[in-house]
Amino acid sequence: MRIKLFFLNFIYPPVPTENGVAKLAPCGTRKIEAALLEHFKENEVAVVPPDKIEKFITKETKVVGITSNDPLGLGPASTTFSGSKGFIKEEPYNAWKFRELIEKLKRYDVKIVVGGAGAWQLDDAEVRRKLGIDVVVIGEGEKVVPELFEKIIRGEEVPEVVHGEIVEPEEIPIIKGATIGGIVEIARGCGRGCEFCLPTMRRLRSRPLEHILKEVEVNVRSGNKFITFHSEDVLRYKAEGIRINRRAIVELFESTMKIAESAGFSHFTLTSVASSPETVADISDIVGVPNKKHRWLAGQTGIETGSVRLIEEYMPGKVKPFKPEEWPDIVEQAFGICEDNSWVPCATLIVGFPKETEEDILKTVELIDRLKQYKSLIVPLFFVPIGRLEGEKGFSVDDMRSYHWELMLSCWNHNMHWLKQLAEDYLAKMPRVSRKFIMKFIDWIINKASSRVVEYMEELGGSGYIISK
Numbered sequence: 001m002r003i004k005l006f007f008l009n010f011i012y013p014p015v016p017t018e019n020g021v022a023k024l025a026p027c028g029t030r031k032i033e034a035a036l037l038e039h040f041k042e043n044e045v046a047v048v049p050p051d052k053i054e055k056f057i058t059k060e061t062k063v064v065g066i067t068s069n070d071p072l073g074l075g076p077a078s079t080t081f082s083g084s085k086g087f088i089k090e091e092p093y094n095a096w097k098f099r100e101l102i103e104k105l106k107r108y109d110v111k112i113v114v115g116g117a118g119a120w121q122l123d124d125a126e127v128r129r130k131l132g133i134d135v136v137v138i139g140e141g142e143k144v145v146p147e148l149f150e151k152i153i154r155g156e157e158v159p160e161v162v163h164g165e166i167v168e169p170e171e172i173p174i175i176k177g178a179t180i181g182g183i184v185e186i187a188r189g190c191g192r193g194c195e196f197c198l199p200t201m202r203r204l205r206s207r208p209l210e211h212i213l214k215e216v217e218v219n220v221r222s223g224n225k226f227i228t229f230h231s232e233d234v235l236r237y238k239a240e241g242i243r244i245n246r247r248a249i250v251e252l253f254e255s256t257m258k259i260a261e262s263a264g265f266s267h268f269t270l271t272s273v274a275s276s277p278e279t280v281a282d283i284s285d286i287v288g289v290p291n292k293k294h295r296w297l298a299g300q301t302g303i304e305t306g307s308v309r310l311i312e313e314y315m316p317g318k319v320k321p322f323k324p325e326e327w328p329d330i331v332e333q334a335f336g337i338c339e340d341n342s343w344v345p346c347a348t349l350i351v352g353f354p355k356e357t358e359e360d361i362l363k364t365v366e367l368i369d370r371l372k373q374y375k376s377l378i379v380p381l382f383f384v385p386i387g388r389l390e391g392e393k394g395f396s397v398d399d400m401r402s403y404h405w406e407l408m409l410s411c412w413n414h415n416m417h418w419l420k421q422l423a424e425d426y427l428a429k430m431p432r433v434s435r436k437f438i439m440k441f442i443d444w445i446i447n448k449a450s451s452r453v454v455e456y457m458e459e460l461g462g463s464g465y466i467i468s469k
């Protein structure tokens with residue numbers, strides 16, 4: 001219960017509201033709101049957080065749209081750490097909160113439409129009917145949702161599954177309200193072709209700078225001083241194929257810094273970092289990290305594996321313009337460039353690829369050992385069969401062998417090594433009391449919980465491998 005409260009209050013606290021309307025909302029929700037406002041009047045659309053939704057439902061309300069990244073808790077992070085396949089055999093919070101919201105909405109005479117990055121989880125008709133969801137929108141929703149809502153309002157029959165359409169970058173609507181985390185979308189899609197990934201299917205499209213700056217303004221006006229650029233790889237903004245467009249990225253950050261206090265990004269790729277270290281340095285120079293408030297810029301990135309064989313099998317496009325055999329060196333080189341420019345990679349690994357062998361995992365363990373000296377976090381995630389690997393068997397904690405536990409232990413030790421310093425840096429700008437409280441919790445993890453976890457993993461991975469601490 002205490003952990004639940006900690007998560008609900010500190011990790012994802014409720015968003016601020018004004019008369020019940022959300023002041024901040026997920027970027028995807030804002031996009032759909034903007035698309036709807038091109039078809040409906042302002043007083044006919046409201047963005048409301050789940051805990052206030054019931055106050056907004058009247059006899060006039062016909063449709064409630066929900067954005068969810070992970071409605072059933074089937075995404076890689078949820079399946080790894082929770083649920084029947086994960087380490088903690090409890091329902092993932094995502095799934096629990098989603099179910100709670102749907103239960104609430106079912107009491108009203110409204111159509112429930114679900115979209116967002118996790119909509120693929122609701123493709124199964126039986127799952128949808130059991131939950132009580134009327135329609136699911138899979139893919140990009142901006143073009144299809146306004147017409148869908150209009151049909152529902154007119155009482156017309158609509159399909160239970162609606163597939164979105166690719167939206168050209170100039171047509172991606174400009175958001176009207178601020179986003180959680182000051183997220184501003186700069187590009188969509190990726191196209192590098194990794195077989196386990198969904199954005200891989202969509203070609204890269206970069207939005208016009210003026211549209212991005214309008215969204216920066218919307219956020220700054222609402223009090224978001226820090227802007228987080230969202231794309232699959234910040235360094236591929238307006239890229240020509242895989243060639244980095246340094247000038248466009250510099251222009252993006254320079255013009256943003258004239259409006260916002262600072263800016264960062266959600267994702268980057270290690271290949272882009274290694275192929276254009278000067279652009280990494282440009283970004284850090286423009287935003288001025290490290291500084292008192294922001295000691296570094298952090299972003300999510302994918303290592304996925306240290307095995308050249310798995311790179312060749314599932315993601316040769318990920319390493320371009322380099323060759324698969326260069327991957328472990330590229331990863332280390334990129335981590336070094338990040339370190340030199342005050343970037344902190346929060347890197348993911350994928351465990352349990354269908355054709356994975358013990359040798360592949362040991363290659364990854366070796367790579368993690370090489371990354372020990374670089375300030376970073378490394379998170380192993382279980383393979384989830386999506387993208388082109390849909391239909392393959394997913395991985396679960398029950399499939400883990402001793403070498404998987406060894407990998408977990410390497411990641412755990414790496415993260416414990418950096419956790420305290422990262423937390424101190426990150427919390428420096430927080431009020432003293434909250435900072436003290438969170439640091440106490442982190443100290444407890446490092447000093448008490450960690451030794452128990454290490455003991456447990458050593459026992460399970462204790463097959464004679466050398467485990468570096």
Ligand code: SF4
Binds near residue numbers: 192194
């Ligand atoms: S590089 Fe990343 S976003 Fe692009 S296809 Fe590969 S995993 Fe997906």
